[in-house]
Amino acid sequence: MSKTDAKFTLTAFDKTSAVLNRIDKRMSRFGNKMKSVGKSMSVALTLPATLLAGSSLKAYDVQEKALAKVRNAIRSTGNAAKISFAEFQTEASRLQGKSLFGDEDILANSTAQLQTFTNIAGDEFKRTQQVALDLATHRDGDLKSASIQLGKALNDPVANLSALSRSGWFGGGVSFGVF
Numbered sequence: 024m025s026k027t028d029a030k031f032t033l034t035a036f037d038k039t040s041a042v043l044n045r046i047d048k049r050m051s052r053f054g055n056k057m058k059s060v061g062k063s064m065s066v067a068l069t070l071p072a073t074l075l076a077g078s079s080l081k082a083y084d085v086q087e088k089a090l091a092k093v094r095n096a097i098r099s100t101g102n103a104a105k106i107s108f109a110e111f112q113t114e115a116s117r118l119q120g121k122s123l124f125g126d127e128d129i130l131a132n133s134t135a136q137l138q139t140f141t142n143i144a145g146d147e148f149k150r151t152q153q154v155a156l157d158l159a160t161h162r163d164g165d166l167k168s169a170s171i172q173l174g175k176a177l178n179d180p181v182a183n184l185s186a187l188s189r190s191g192w193f194g195g196g197v198s199f200g201v202f
Contacts, residue, residue: 085127086126086127088127088131089126089127089128089130089131089135090112090130092130092131092134092135093108093111093112093130093131093134093135093138094108095135096134096135096138096139097111097138100138100139100141103138103141103142103144104137104138104141104143104144104145104148105144105145105148106144106145106148106149111130111134112126112130114134114149114152115127115129115130115134118152118153118156121153121156122156122157122160123160123164124156124159124164124166128166129152129156129166132166132167132170133152133155133156133159133166133167133169133170134152136167136170136171136174137151137152137155137170137173137174139174140174140175140177140178141178142177142178142179143174143177143178147177151173151174151177152170154173155169155170155173155174156169158172158173
């Protein structure tokens with residue numbers, strides 16, 4: 024190899040090495056940026072998924088507690104309401120579509136509460152539950168209190184209907200026209 028060829032080869036090698044070094048540095052910076060983007064995407068995708076999973080578990084827990092209250096009420100009253108567990112669930116889902124309350128709220132704060140009043144059964148139970156939802160909507164959303172007050176009155180009408188009026192549940196021109 025001549026001196027000129029060697030000089031040309033070294034110059035070409037130096038220039039090629041310099042270009043390759045710049046490409047290597049750029050690729051390294053690009054790789055670091057991609058790692059950063061990957062971490063950001065991981066947080067951006069993982070955090071909402073984690074929150075959604077936590078929210079879903081909480082909703083499941085609330086639903087299961089409501090169902091347990093209904094099961095316990097059926098068991099403790101010997102199913103005095105004469106309505107099956109599945110019917111209670113179906114009715115709560117139906118009422119959910121016609122009210123401001125979710126089915127878990129209806130099950131826990133109306134269905135389970137009304138079952139303790141063993142003189143209310145069948146279709147009367149379902150109508151009473153609808154009226155309890157209407158009353159609760161009218162009275163700032165307190166479904167449990169509305170169900171208890173209405174259950175007391177209907178469980179023993181002679182003794183307790185006037186108590187509803189005295190407590191302010193009826194009066195002021197409010198009429199629900201279900202009974």
